Amino acid sequence: PAVIVGLQFQKQLEDMFLGNIVLVGFMLLVTGLLLFLADKAKDSQTKVSYSNAFIIGIAQAIAMLPGISRSGATISTSVLLGIDKTKAARFSFLMVIPLIVGSIVKELKDGHISFDSAQLIPLSVGFIASFLSGLLACTWMISLVKKSKLSYFAIYCFVAGLIAIAFTLLNAQ
Structure with missing residues:
Protein backbone atom coordinates (compact mmCIF):
# COMPACT_ATOMS: atom_id res chain seq x y z
CA PRO A 1 0.00 0.00 0.00
CA ALA A 2 2.79 2.49 0.81
CA VAL A 3 4.33 2.13 -2.65
CA ILE A 4 0.99 2.89 -4.31
CA VAL A 5 0.34 5.91 -2.07
CA GLY A 6 3.91 7.15 -2.49
CA LEU A 7 3.82 6.92 -6.28
CA GLN A 8 0.32 8.36 -6.66
CA PHE A 9 0.63 11.22 -4.18
CA GLN A 10 4.36 12.00 -4.10
CA LYS A 11 3.98 15.72 -4.85
CA GLN A 12 1.10 16.23 -2.39
CA LEU A 13 3.00 14.38 0.35
CA GLU A 14 6.16 16.41 -0.30
CA ASP A 15 4.12 19.65 -0.10
CA MET A 16 2.78 18.63 3.33
CA PHE A 17 6.33 18.75 4.70
CA LEU A 18 6.77 22.45 3.90
CA GLY A 19 6.33 24.44 7.12
CA ASN A 20 3.19 22.66 8.28
CA ILE A 21 4.20 22.38 11.93
CA VAL A 22 0.62 22.29 13.27
CA LEU A 23 -0.08 19.23 11.10
CA THR A 46 -0.83 -14.04 16.44
CA LYS A 47 1.27 -14.60 13.33
CA VAL A 48 1.81 -12.04 10.60
CA SER A 49 -0.72 -13.34 8.08
CA TYR A 50 -1.20 -11.88 4.61
CA SER A 51 -4.26 -9.95 5.79
CA ASN A 52 -2.39 -8.62 8.84
CA ALA A 53 0.55 -7.66 6.62
CA PHE A 54 -1.83 -5.74 4.35
CA ILE A 55 -3.36 -3.87 7.30
CA ILE A 56 0.12 -3.07 8.65
CA GLY A 57 1.03 -1.91 5.13
CA ILE A 58 -1.90 0.51 5.21
CA ALA A 59 -0.55 1.86 8.51
CA GLN A 60 2.84 2.31 6.83
CA ALA A 61 1.18 4.22 3.97
CA ILE A 62 -0.63 6.51 6.45
CA ALA A 63 2.73 7.10 8.13
CA MET A 64 3.84 9.00 5.04
CA LEU A 65 2.04 11.96 6.60
CA PRO A 66 4.44 14.28 8.42
CA GLY A 67 4.49 13.58 12.15
CA ILE A 68 3.26 10.00 11.94
CA SER A 69 6.10 7.72 12.96
CA ARG A 70 6.43 4.89 10.43
CA SER A 71 7.79 2.45 12.97
CA GLY A 72 5.36 3.70 15.61
CA ALA A 73 2.39 3.20 13.27
CA THR A 74 3.46 -0.23 12.05
CA ILE A 75 4.50 -1.57 15.46
CA SER A 76 1.33 -0.23 17.11
CA THR A 77 -0.90 -1.65 14.40
CA SER A 78 0.86 -5.02 14.65
CA VAL A 79 0.46 -5.13 18.43
CA LEU A 80 -3.21 -4.10 18.16
CA LEU A 81 -3.64 -7.04 15.76
CA GLY A 82 -2.27 -9.34 18.47
CA ILE A 83 1.32 -9.72 17.26
CA ASP A 84 3.87 -9.63 20.10
CA LYS A 85 6.10 -6.56 20.36
CA THR A 86 9.34 -8.27 19.30
CA LYS A 87 7.82 -9.76 16.13
CA ALA A 88 6.06 -6.47 15.46
CA ALA A 89 9.32 -4.50 15.68
CA ARG A 90 11.18 -6.99 13.47
CA PHE A 91 8.43 -6.95 10.87
CA SER A 92 8.29 -3.16 10.96
CA PHE A 93 11.99 -2.87 10.18
CA LEU A 94 11.82 -5.54 7.48
CA MET A 95 8.90 -3.94 5.69
CA VAL A 96 10.74 -0.65 5.18
CA ILE A 97 13.41 -2.35 3.02
CA PRO A 98 11.27 -2.53 -0.15
CA LEU A 99 10.36 1.14 0.29
CA ILE A 100 13.98 2.19 0.59
CA VAL A 101 15.10 0.08 -2.37
CA GLY A 102 12.12 1.23 -4.46
CA SER A 103 12.79 4.87 -3.63
CA ILE A 104 16.44 4.56 -4.65
CA VAL A 105 15.50 2.84 -7.93
CA LYS A 106 12.90 5.54 -8.68
CA GLU A 107 15.36 8.36 -7.91
CA LEU A 108 17.97 6.74 -10.17
CA LYS A 109 15.42 6.19 -12.95
CA ASP A 110 14.13 9.77 -12.71
CA GLY A 111 17.70 11.09 -12.87
CA HIS A 112 17.64 12.68 -9.41
CA ILE A 113 20.62 10.59 -8.34
CA SER A 114 23.68 10.30 -10.54
CA PHE A 115 27.32 9.56 -9.94
CA ASP A 116 30.45 8.75 -11.86
CA SER A 117 33.12 6.11 -11.25
CA ALA A 118 35.21 8.52 -9.13
CA GLN A 119 32.39 8.60 -6.58
CA LEU A 120 32.06 4.82 -6.35
CA ILE A 121 34.43 4.33 -3.38
CA PRO A 122 33.00 7.14 -1.19
CA LEU A 123 29.45 6.02 -2.03
CA SER A 124 30.31 2.40 -1.20
CA VAL A 125 31.87 3.39 2.12
CA GLY A 126 28.84 5.54 2.91
CA PHE A 127 26.47 2.72 1.99
CA ILE A 128 28.31 0.18 4.16
CA ALA A 129 28.51 2.61 7.09
CA SER A 130 24.81 3.48 6.88
CA PHE A 131 23.86 -0.19 6.46
CA LEU A 132 25.84 -1.22 9.55
CA SER A 133 24.59 1.69 11.64
CA GLY A 134 21.05 0.90 10.46
CA LEU A 135 21.43 -2.72 11.58
CA LEU A 136 22.75 -1.55 14.93
CA ALA A 137 19.88 0.92 15.32
CA CYS A 138 17.30 -1.74 14.40
CA THR A 139 18.80 -4.20 16.89
CA TRP A 140 18.80 -1.53 19.58
CA MET A 141 15.21 -0.49 18.81
CA ILE A 142 13.94 -4.09 18.84
CA SER A 143 15.61 -4.60 22.21
CA LEU A 144 14.15 -1.33 23.50
CA VAL A 145 10.63 -2.16 22.31
CA LYS A 146 10.92 -5.65 23.80
CA LYS A 147 12.06 -4.40 27.23
CA SER A 148 10.11 -1.21 27.65
CA LYS A 149 6.63 0.08 27.32
CA LEU A 150 5.33 1.75 24.19
CA SER A 151 3.68 4.33 26.47
CA TYR A 152 7.13 5.90 27.04
CA PHE A 153 7.34 6.61 23.32
CA ALA A 154 3.69 7.78 23.44
CA ILE A 155 4.52 10.34 26.12
CA TYR A 156 7.41 11.63 24.00
CA CYS A 157 5.07 12.00 21.00
CA PHE A 158 2.42 13.77 23.12
CA VAL A 159 4.98 16.24 24.50
CA ALA A 160 6.61 16.86 21.10
CA GLY A 161 3.20 17.29 19.45
CA LEU A 162 1.96 19.73 22.07
CA ILE A 163 5.19 21.74 21.86
CA ALA A 164 4.92 21.91 18.06
CA ILE A 165 1.30 23.09 18.22
CA ALA A 166 1.94 25.58 21.04
CA PHE A 167 5.06 26.96 19.33
CA THR A 168 3.16 27.53 16.10
CA LEU A 169 0.13 29.11 17.76
CA LEU A 170 2.23 31.38 19.98
CA ASN A 171 4.34 32.55 17.04
CA ALA A 172 1.30 33.16 14.83
CA GLN A 173 0.45 36.37 16.69
Whole structure:
Protein backbone atom coordinates (compact mmCIF):
# COMPACT_ATOMS: atom_id res chain seq x y z
CA PRO A 1 0.00 0.00 0.00
CA ALA A 2 2.79 2.49 0.81
CA VAL A 3 4.33 2.13 -2.65
CA ILE A 4 0.99 2.89 -4.31
CA VAL A 5 0.34 5.91 -2.07
CA GLY A 6 3.91 7.15 -2.49
CA LEU A 7 3.82 6.92 -6.28
CA GLN A 8 0.32 8.36 -6.66
CA PHE A 9 0.63 11.22 -4.18
CA GLN A 10 4.36 12.00 -4.10
CA LYS A 11 3.98 15.72 -4.85
CA GLN A 12 1.10 16.23 -2.39
CA LEU A 13 3.00 14.38 0.35
CA GLU A 14 6.16 16.41 -0.30
CA ASP A 15 4.12 19.65 -0.10
CA MET A 16 2.78 18.63 3.33
CA PHE A 17 6.33 18.75 4.70
CA LEU A 18 6.77 22.45 3.90
CA GLY A 19 6.33 24.44 7.12
CA ASN A 20 3.19 22.66 8.28
CA ILE A 21 4.20 22.38 11.93
CA VAL A 22 0.62 22.29 13.27
CA LEU A 23 -0.08 19.23 11.10
CA VAL A 24 3.11 17.61 12.38
CA GLY A 25 2.04 18.36 15.96
CA PHE A 26 -1.39 16.81 15.50
CA MET A 27 0.05 13.76 13.75
CA LEU A 28 2.51 13.31 16.63
CA LEU A 29 -0.52 13.28 18.95
CA VAL A 30 -2.09 10.59 16.72
CA THR A 31 1.14 8.57 16.89
CA GLY A 32 1.18 8.95 20.67
CA LEU A 33 -2.42 7.75 20.90
CA LEU A 34 -1.65 4.71 18.73
CA LEU A 35 1.37 3.83 20.85
CA PHE A 36 -0.60 4.29 24.07
CA LEU A 37 -3.44 2.04 22.84
CA ALA A 38 -0.96 -0.59 21.66
CA ASP A 39 0.75 -0.57 25.04
CA LYS A 40 -2.57 -1.45 26.67
CA ALA A 41 -3.27 -4.32 24.22
CA LYS A 42 -2.96 -7.88 25.44
CA ASP A 43 -0.01 -9.89 24.15
CA SER A 44 -0.82 -12.90 22.03
CA GLN A 45 0.97 -15.14 19.59
CA THR A 46 -0.83 -14.04 16.44
CA LYS A 47 1.27 -14.60 13.33
CA VAL A 48 1.81 -12.04 10.60
CA SER A 49 -0.72 -13.34 8.08
CA TYR A 50 -1.20 -11.88 4.61
CA SER A 51 -4.26 -9.95 5.79
CA ASN A 52 -2.39 -8.62 8.84
CA ALA A 53 0.55 -7.66 6.62
CA PHE A 54 -1.83 -5.74 4.35
CA ILE A 55 -3.36 -3.87 7.30
CA ILE A 56 0.12 -3.07 8.65
CA GLY A 57 1.03 -1.91 5.13
CA ILE A 58 -1.90 0.51 5.21
CA ALA A 59 -0.55 1.86 8.51
CA GLN A 60 2.84 2.31 6.83
CA ALA A 61 1.18 4.22 3.97
CA ILE A 62 -0.63 6.51 6.45
CA ALA A 63 2.73 7.10 8.13
CA MET A 64 3.84 9.00 5.04
CA LEU A 65 2.04 11.96 6.60
CA PRO A 66 4.44 14.28 8.42
CA GLY A 67 4.49 13.58 12.15
CA ILE A 68 3.26 10.00 11.94
CA SER A 69 6.10 7.72 12.96
CA ARG A 70 6.43 4.89 10.43
CA SER A 71 7.79 2.45 12.97
CA GLY A 72 5.36 3.70 15.61
CA ALA A 73 2.39 3.20 13.27
CA THR A 74 3.46 -0.23 12.05
CA ILE A 75 4.50 -1.57 15.46
CA SER A 76 1.33 -0.23 17.11
CA THR A 77 -0.90 -1.65 14.40
CA SER A 78 0.86 -5.02 14.65
CA VAL A 79 0.46 -5.13 18.43
CA LEU A 80 -3.21 -4.10 18.16
CA LEU A 81 -3.64 -7.04 15.76
CA GLY A 82 -2.27 -9.34 18.47
CA ILE A 83 1.32 -9.72 17.26
CA ASP A 84 3.87 -9.63 20.10
CA LYS A 85 6.10 -6.56 20.36
CA THR A 86 9.34 -8.27 19.30
CA LYS A 87 7.82 -9.76 16.13
CA ALA A 88 6.06 -6.47 15.46
CA ALA A 89 9.32 -4.50 15.68
CA ARG A 90 11.18 -6.99 13.47
CA PHE A 91 8.43 -6.95 10.87
CA SER A 92 8.29 -3.16 10.96
CA PHE A 93 11.99 -2.87 10.18
CA LEU A 94 11.82 -5.54 7.48
CA MET A 95 8.90 -3.94 5.69
CA VAL A 96 10.74 -0.65 5.18
CA ILE A 97 13.41 -2.35 3.02
CA PRO A 98 11.27 -2.53 -0.15
CA LEU A 99 10.36 1.14 0.29
CA ILE A 100 13.98 2.19 0.59
CA VAL A 101 15.10 0.08 -2.37
CA GLY A 102 12.12 1.23 -4.46
CA SER A 103 12.79 4.87 -3.63
CA ILE A 104 16.44 4.56 -4.65
CA VAL A 105 15.50 2.84 -7.93
CA LYS A 106 12.90 5.54 -8.68
CA GLU A 107 15.36 8.36 -7.91
CA LEU A 108 17.97 6.74 -10.17
CA LYS A 109 15.42 6.19 -12.95
CA ASP A 110 14.13 9.77 -12.71
CA GLY A 111 17.70 11.09 -12.87
CA HIS A 112 17.64 12.68 -9.41
CA ILE A 113 20.62 10.59 -8.34
CA SER A 114 23.68 10.30 -10.54
CA PHE A 115 27.32 9.56 -9.94
CA ASP A 116 30.45 8.75 -11.86
CA SER A 117 33.12 6.11 -11.25
CA ALA A 118 35.21 8.52 -9.13
CA GLN A 119 32.39 8.60 -6.58
CA LEU A 120 32.06 4.82 -6.35
CA ILE A 121 34.43 4.33 -3.38
CA PRO A 122 33.00 7.14 -1.19
CA LEU A 123 29.45 6.02 -2.03
CA SER A 124 30.31 2.40 -1.20
CA VAL A 125 31.87 3.39 2.12
CA GLY A 126 28.84 5.54 2.91
CA PHE A 127 26.47 2.72 1.99
CA ILE A 128 28.31 0.18 4.16
CA ALA A 129 28.51 2.61 7.09
CA SER A 130 24.81 3.48 6.88
CA PHE A 131 23.86 -0.19 6.46
CA LEU A 132 25.84 -1.22 9.55
CA SER A 133 24.59 1.69 11.64
CA GLY A 134 21.05 0.90 10.46
CA LEU A 135 21.43 -2.72 11.58
CA LEU A 136 22.75 -1.55 14.93
CA ALA A 137 19.88 0.92 15.32
CA CYS A 138 17.30 -1.74 14.40
CA THR A 139 18.80 -4.20 16.89
CA TRP A 140 18.80 -1.53 19.58
CA MET A 141 15.21 -0.49 18.81
CA ILE A 142 13.94 -4.09 18.84
CA SER A 143 15.61 -4.60 22.21
CA LEU A 144 14.15 -1.33 23.50
CA VAL A 145 10.63 -2.16 22.31
CA LYS A 146 10.92 -5.65 23.80
CA LYS A 147 12.06 -4.40 27.23
CA SER A 148 10.11 -1.21 27.65
CA LYS A 149 6.63 0.08 27.32
CA LEU A 150 5.33 1.75 24.19
CA SER A 151 3.68 4.33 26.47
CA TYR A 152 7.13 5.90 27.04
CA PHE A 153 7.34 6.61 23.32
CA ALA A 154 3.69 7.78 23.44
CA ILE A 155 4.52 10.34 26.12
CA TYR A 156 7.41 11.63 24.00
CA CYS A 157 5.07 12.00 21.00
CA PHE A 158 2.42 13.77 23.12
CA VAL A 159 4.98 16.24 24.50
CA ALA A 160 6.61 16.86 21.10
CA GLY A 161 3.20 17.29 19.45
CA LEU A 162 1.96 19.73 22.07
CA ILE A 163 5.19 21.74 21.86
CA ALA A 164 4.92 21.91 18.06
CA ILE A 165 1.30 23.09 18.22
CA ALA A 166 1.94 25.58 21.04
CA PHE A 167 5.06 26.96 19.33
CA THR A 168 3.16 27.53 16.10
CA LEU A 169 0.13 29.11 17.76
CA LEU A 170 2.23 31.38 19.98
CA ASN A 171 4.34 32.55 17.04
CA ALA A 172 1.30 33.16 14.83
CA GLN A 173 0.45 36.37 16.69
